[in-house]
Amino acid sequence: MRILVVEDEKKLASFLRKGLVEESFVVDLVYDGSEAIDHILSGAYDAIILDIMLPQRDGLSILREMRQRHINTPVLLLSARGNVNERVEGLNIGADDYLPKPFSITEVVARIRALLRRASGEHATVMQVADLSLNVVTREAMRAGHRVDLTNREFALLEYLMAHVDRVITKTALCEHVWEHHFDTGTNVVEVCIQRLRRKIDEGHSQKLLQTIRGTGYSLRGGK
Amino acid sequence: MIVKTLRARIALWTVAVVSGALILFGGGAAWNLRKELVKNLDIELEVDGRNLFSEIKEQPGDWSGHKGGEAFLKEESNPVDYVEVQDHAGRVLYRSANLHNQEVFRAQNGNQPYEISVDGRRLRFRVFETGRIRLVLGKDLASVRLALVELASAYLLTLPFVLIAVGAGGWWIAHRATTPLKAITRQAEKISASDLHQRLAAPISQDSIGHLTVVLNEMFDRLERSFEQVTRFTSDASHELKTPIALMRAQLETMLGSQAITPPRRELLSDLIEQCSQLSQIVDGLLFLSRADDRRLAIEQGPVDLVALVHELREDAEILAARAGLTLEFQLPAQLVVIGDARLLRRAVMNLIDNAIKYNRADGIVVLTASTDRKNAVLAVRNTGPSIALAAREKVFERFYRSDFSHSKEKGGHGLGLSIAREIARAHRGDVSLLRSDTEWTEFCVVLPIDGVSTIVPPQTTNSRR
Numbered sequence: 001m002r003i004l005v006v007e008d009e010k011k012l013a014s015f016l017r018k019g020l021v022e023e024s025f026v027v028d029l030v031y032d033g034s035e036a037i038d039h040i041l042s043g044a045y046d047a048i049i050l051d052i053m054l055p056q057r058d059g060l061s062i063l064r065e066m067r068q069r070h071i072n073t074p075v076l077l078l079s080a081r082g083n084v085n086e087r088v089e090g091l092n093i094g095a096d097d098y099l100p101k102p103f104s105i106t107e108v109v110a111r112i113r114a115l116l117r118r119a120s121g122e123h124a125t126v127m128q129v130a131d132l133s134l135n136v137v138t139r140e141a142m143r144a145g146h147r148v149d150l151t152n153r154e155f156a157l158l159e160y161l162m163a164h165v166d167r168v169i170t171k172t173a174l175c176e177h178v179w180e181h182h183f184d185t186g187t188n189v190v191e192v193c194i195q196r197l198r199r200k201i202d203e204g205h206s207q208k209l210l211q212t213i214r215g216t217g218y219s220l221r222g223g224k
Numbered sequence: 225m226i227v228k229t230l231r232a233r234i235a236l237w238t239v240a241v242v243s244g245a246l247i248l249f250g251g252g253a254a255w256n257l258r259k260e261l262v263k264n265l266d267i268e269l270e271v272d273g274r275n276l277f278s279e280i281k282e283q284p285g286d287w288s289g290h291k292g293g294e295a296f297l298k299e300e301s302n303p304v305d306y307v308e309v310q311d312h313a314g315r316v317l318y319r320s321a322n323l324h325n326q327e328v329f330r331a332q333n334g335n336q337p338y339e340i341s342v343d344g345r346r347l348r349f350r351v352f353e354t355g356r357i358r359l360v361l362g363k364d365l366a367s368v369r370l371a372l373v374e375l376a377s378a379y380l381l382t383l384p385f386v387l388i389a390v391g392a393g394g395w396w397i398a399h400r401a402t403t404p405l406k407a408i409t410r411q412a413e414k415i416s417a418s419d420l421h422q423r424l425a426a427p428i429s430q431d432s433i434g435h436l437t438v439v440l441n442e443m444f445d446r447l448e449r450s451f452e453q454v455t456r457f458t459s460d461a462s463h464e465l466k467t468p469i470a471l472m473r474a475q476l477e478t479m480l481g482s483q484a485i486t487p488p489r490r491e492l493l494s495d496l497i498e499q500c501s502q503l504s505q506i507v508d509g510l511l512f513l514s515r516a517d518d519r520r521l522a523i524e525q526g527p528v529d530l531v532a533l534v535h536e537l538r539e540d541a542e543i544l545a546a547r548a549g550l551t552l553e554f555q556l557p558a559q560l561v562v563i564g565d566a567r568l569l570r571r572a573v574m575n576l577i578d579n580a581i582k583y584n585r586a587d588g589i590v591v592l593t594a595s596t597d598r599k600n601a602v603l604a605v606r607n608t609g610p611s612i613a614l615a616a617r618e619k620v621f622e623r624f625y626r627s628d629f630s631h632s633k634e635k636g637g638h639g640l641g642l643s644i645a646r647e648i649a650r651a652h653r654g655d656v657s658l659l660r661s662d663t664e665w666t667e668f669c670v671v672l673p674i675d676g677v678s679t680i681v682p683p684q685t686t687n688s689r690r
Contacts, residue, residue: 010524013524014524014526029522029524029567030522031522032522035522038462038463038466038511041466041467041470042466042469042470042504042507042508044504069467151539153539167481168480168481170477170480170494170497170498171494171498172494172497172498172500172501173477173497175501176501179540180567180570181537181540181570181571181574182501182505187498188543188544188547189540189543189544192543192546192547193543213490214487214491215487215490215491215494215495216480216490216491216493216494217494
């Protein structure tokens, strides 16, 4: 899951990133409003953490512009404590949640997870596809009652696939949402990681969940 | 350095000019002194000569063979003088012993004094004449010479001190003259090193330094304008491209999700999506570079362990290497910490690794090494790729540069990776350079100052872009 953090206060931004990266999120940081809109328009984010007070362009106008352009990425607003009007206005123009400063990083992570769940139509912290489950909080994956050990990368990959269950995900999209770096050499890395993940979750099971859509990408199928 | 040598040159020139003037002055003074002394000597000659001559004239009788005359002369004449007496036919009647029998009479117009060397001595003579008798009286010029020598030695003794004083004065004047230049140089350096918004301090005086300041400031104006035009163009163009690309991408993805698409179409669509993603990457790369040009790269500062950073990239790098059939080797110390932005540095290093994997021969090797001297951390990536022609060694860092080898499209990439890596390193006061490229190895290295934090230019939040 790729998260954009828009926060001009460097220390806070870096603190946010650290906390999110530990949860296997891919994080992009930008420090000002005009740069933020550039990033948002390229559209490859699963959630956005947006500070209201920003140099050059404030968070609310960014939010307004992205909603006008029908970019429906979930947005978590950060605002100064006590500024109720700002928060109400933010929610009214399309923010999904807000968090007053100061906040704890665990709360940010929890709220982001909640936003992502809502966006994928899921409501439990444990994602379930057939007999495969993934607890995004404890980071535990189970297949048919057996624990599956995942690396950070594999966890991120599986989380993204499970959030988009039954949809075809292109290698390009996986590359963008799970990896921080875009490789010049294309999507080879994705293919190899998918193979490894498949070995872990599908090997020895008759029902193959992770399917390759030839020439397109991958899909996690619940098979109902 | 240039100012320093300019200062030395000014001091030296001052010394040279003053020496020349002093030599001219000394020569003139000596010449004048000699003229004056000789004039005095001439007066002495005149007086002594006339006295002696009148004595001789009063001496009765014929001088020829006149023994008494000789005795008289010996008695009368000054022993330091040189005396010769001739009769009207030019026969020598008397010649003082110090002349050593040398003929000293020279016919002169109007009895002007003249100079002859006798026995190594320079003498000045004057002739006194009546119809009957001729007296030649000479005096030594030694006293004149002595006076001149004394003058010269006094002069030469003081000259070094004078010249040292002049040199010091020249040094000081040069310092005074070059101080404003140095100040301008320092300011101008700062302008090029940080940003083009700054200007030289307004001139205090209307002299040539003031004029220079004004002219330089005008030049900076022009420079800033054209530089801004270029960066704004790149930045605006990238910005304007983003939305349509994102839109295209979104539509393609919607189409891909539709059930009515046949598999061949699907493949085409996903290829188009990949192309869109590549386009976005190029646009992002351009935006990144235009920010770097504008010195607006946001750099987050903190300790970064380059070794840990390489290990983070290791999983992906090994996958890429294995895919390309390459061997990946790491020769790393336990830790190598620099101050900088971890994310940017990761990007720079990954670009180099990506490059080393991409431009390699089949079953080649990629080796990563990290080392440090006291000031810098050096991370080197070498591979067994084809050697880069000498002429292309700087060009590989140019934007969109493609070598012949990389022209095949399957290599992927857009030719911005090395430029981006270099800009990142430079934003950390370091650099990326090509160390070697021969038949055996091609090696790129990132050099980063260990204390990179101190002079990293902070992103400019006040600088408005549009």
